[in-house]
Amino acid sequence: MLDINFIRDNKEFVIERLKVKNFGSAEQDVNAAIDTDALRRTTQSQQDEMLSKSKQISKSIGLLMRDGKKDEAENAKVEAAKLSDQAKDLVNKLRETEEDLRDLLYKIPNIPHNEVPTGKSEDDNEILFEKGDKPTFTGEVKPHWDLIEQYDIIDFELGNKITGAGFPVYKGKGARLQRALVNFFLDQASDAGYTEVQPPILINEASGIGTGQLPDKDGQMYRIERDGLYVIPTAEVPITNIYRDVILDEKDFPIRNCAFTPCFRREAGSWGADVRGLNRLHQFDKVEIVQVAHPDRSYDVLDEMCKHVEALLEALQLPYRKLKLCGGDISFTAALTYDYEVWSAAQQKWLEVSSVSNFETYQANRLKLRFKDENKKKRMAHTLNGSALALPRILAAILENNQNENGIAIPEVLRPYCGFESI
DSSP: OOHHHHHHHTTHHHHHHHTTTOTTTTTHHHHHHHHHHHHHHHHHHHEEEEEEHHHHHHHHHHHHHHTOOHHHHHHHHHHHHHHHHHHHHHHHHHHHHHHHHHHHHHHHOOOOOTTTOSSGGGGGGGEEEEOOOOOOSSSOOOOOOHHHTTTEEHHHHHHHTTTTTOOOOOOOOHHHHHHHHHHHHHHHHHHHHHHHHHOOOOOHHHHHHTTTTTTTTTGOOOEGGGGGGEEETTTTTHHHHHGGGGGGGGGGOOHHHEEEEEEEOOOOOOSOOOOOOOOSSSSSEEEEEEEOOOOTHHHHHHHHHHHHHHHHHHHHOOEEEEEOOOOTSSSSSEEEEEEEEEEEEEEEEEEEEEEEOTTHHHHHHHHHOEEEEESSSSSEEEEEEEEEHHHHHHHHHHHTTEEEEEBBBBBBBGHHHSSSSSS
């Protein structure tokens, strides 16, 4: 969340930047937060003053008793008790005001970086470049949902039987190709200096709040009501929460972690070509890279993470493009996001496979993730993450782009992981 002191000191700037994100209640919510903070500070001051007076009066009681001034001492006791009750009321008022302020700050999204273009939707995202040659075919080009049925490598009907729509069953060479992609992505992350972790796929509410999924995306997450736990939408959440309530040292940077996990999204859609096959699922696998960085270097880190994603796509020989998300498409928590899309030969469209984002201090402020700089001053760290990569659409593009009269050719870089060259 945004720091209330920053909001108060830069009110007009914050409102202006939030409007780039098309945050309709920017002025209203910012003013409400500032007013509530003012009430909080006033209440805190009143409480401090009340406690100070109570302490002084309590101290005087002993002196009055010593001097034989019993009546005055009794009056002082009554006054001290009255002040104590008033202080308790102020304690409750302060707690309520702090909770109100926190809830207001949770509603305010991160301010976008000055490079974020204006726009209302994904149609307004800025295409930065396109790389790779789109495959050409002389005969019929089948979409991946026909190919997986033809070669019996993924079963959507079986997944629907076991769980429901959006939960496919990978089998045979489909399962082995999926595992090959996971291992390849993890090995590449390890070679790039990322420490692999295997986090829980269930998180508590505090973890969801820490990275900004809650309360903003509560409706998009699967919840286990009885235990008050959520199933993760991405490995970003448990990995970043490793550092919740942690004070790092400047020499600890850079901190790099990666993880392979299944991911779960309730709002995956259930109809139309955009959600057919592997295009949009309720459960999917992903390798995530996460960094905790020094604020002065976080945008260099963002570029480094983008280059890592690009190297993976080039190794898989998939045509791809890089986009800078506009204000209307960037997430609630991100300051700057780059998306990567691969070309789908049969669908004749671009499919998003990765988002790489810098959250600056937005998550760190919620997490109380700080570090001591060279002067031993505590500062908020910056957090970043990226998909490296999400598997379903990568798999869809590999199947569609590499189909031929003999089957489906496996990208050369994956063959040692698969143990076969074609499907």
